[in-house]
Amino acid sequence: MACPSVGSFLSIHNMCGGMIDKFGSDDLRAKWLPKMCSMETVVSYCLTEPGSGSDAAALRTRAQRTNEGYSLTGNKAFISGGGYSDAYIVMCRTGDDSPKGISTVIVEDGTKGLSFGVRERKMGWLNQPTAQVQFDDCLTSTDNLVGEEGKGFTYAMAGLDGGRLNISAGALGGAQAALDKTLIYMGERKAFGKSIDQFQALQFRLADMETELQAARIFLRQAAWKLDNQAADATKYCAMAKRFVTDTAFKVANDCLQLHGGYGYLADYGIEKIVRDLRVHQILEGTNEIMRLIVGRALLAERG
Ligand SMILES: Cc1cc2nc3c(=O)[nH]c(=O)nc-3n(C[C@H](O)[C@H](O)[C@H](O)COP(=O)(O)OP(=O)(O)OC[C@H]3O[C@@H](n4cnc5c(N)ncnc54)[C@H](O)[C@@H]3O)c2cc1C
Numbered sequence: 143m144a145c146p147s148v149g150s151f152l153s154i155h156n157m158c159g160g161m162i163d164k165f166g167s168d169d170l171r172a173k174w175l176p177k178m179c180s181m182e183t184v185v186s187y188c189l190t191e192p193g194s195g196s197d198a199a200a201l202r203t204r205a206q207r208t209n210e211g212y213s214l215t216g217n218k219a220f221i222s223g224g225g226y227s228d229a230y231i232v233m234c235r236t237g238d239d240s241p242k243g244i245s246t247v248i249v250e251d252g253t254k255g256l257s258f259g260v261r262e263r264k265m266g267w268l269n270q271p272t273a274q275v276q277f278d279d280c281l282t283s284t285d286n287l288v289g290e291e292g293k294g295f296t297y298a299m300a301g302l303d304g305g306r307l308n309i310s311a312g313a314l315g316g317a318q319a320a321l322d323k324t325l326i327y328m329g330e331r332k333a334f335g336k337s338i339d340q341f342q343a344l345q346f347r348l349a350d351m352e353t354e355l356q357a358a359r360i361f362l363r364q365a366a367w368k369l370d371n372q373a374a375d376a377t378k379y380c381a382m383a384k385r386f387v388t389d390t391a392f393k394v395a396n397d398c399l400q401l402h403g404g405y406g407y408l409a410d411y412g413i414e415k416i417v418r419d420l421r422v423h424q425i426l427e428g429t430n431e432i433m434r435l436i437v438g439r440a441l442l443a444e445r446g
Pocket of ligand 1: 187194220426
């Protein structure tokens with residue numbers, strides 16, 4: 143995917159579809175999945191809040207059960223598709239302050255009490271809207287509960303395993319597009335009487351970028367295989383792949399910009415956009431520091 147921001151928004155939408163498919167009732171699956179698959183309906187994932195990102199289980203948006211359904215009050219931050227999507231999958235508190243007090247509900251666009259902040263101004267991912275999503279006594283039917291009450295945090299984390307692979311795949315595609323452009327450019331650009339691809343120092347840079355991207359691709363596929371096959375260590379592999387692939391992809395894209403010289407910095411060549419777009423892949427769906435935390439904890443648990 144040459145445009146990482148479109149691919150990555152799709153990734154978040156797909157993550158929501160996966161959660162409904164795996165954990166939702168038959169009615170929810172029948173209602174949402176066909177049109178989500180055809181992209182007639184777009185759904186956003188609402189976990190992050192202004193006061194809690196990495197520490198997602200500290201979320202405070204509350205859903206009070208009433209005779210009419212769940213009444214939601216609270217704010218979600220940085221929501222991809224906020225103000226644009228047809229529905230929002232919301233992680234909210236129905237019980238105590240622990241992760242077991244969190245549930246997942248769907249709120250449809252147009253619901254009374256649902257509103258949005260202004261569209262955020264960002265470094266990259268400019269063709270997808272990001273906004274706060276606000277709930278003010280926002281009533282959604284109990285039929286919109288995904289799975290069971292109190293299991294929402296588990297569902298949200300399960301969704302993220304696959305989401306992290308998608309985010310990685312988008313980063314890999316962006317970096318590959320940058321490398322492809324760079325190979326062509328280096329054959330055309332001349333310095334000191336020859337094309338710059340004839341300098342051995344730069345050929346070595348190309349060799350390193352190709353090697354690192356191939357290693358990232360193979361690792362990503364292994365993590366995807368683990369997830370597909372429900373391997374016990376799938377979560378650890380998804381975290382390792384997300385950290386490694388998104389760091390590698392950003393570094394490759396940034397090196398490609400360098401190999402374009404001053405032209406790499408100009409919008410016309412399309413490289414600076416890829417660099418700007420890929421930067422956020424190291425931050426969202428769990429920062430790369432949080433990926434290290436997951437891997438470190440898994441290692442200690444395996445050691446016993
Ligand atoms: C463009 C964009 C789109 C997004 N889309 C969505 C979306 O659709 N849905 C959604 O729910 N969220 C979304 N997010 C939010 C994103 O997932 C969070 O920004 C991210 O999880 C980090 O949370 P935070 O910004 O609160 O940073 P913080 O949690 O405040 O972290 C700040 C820094 O501290 C580090 N840190 C925190 N805790 C630890 C620790 N224990 N050990 C080591 N380091 C730590 C972090 O790695 C980071 O470097 C989006 C963000 C962006 C920028």
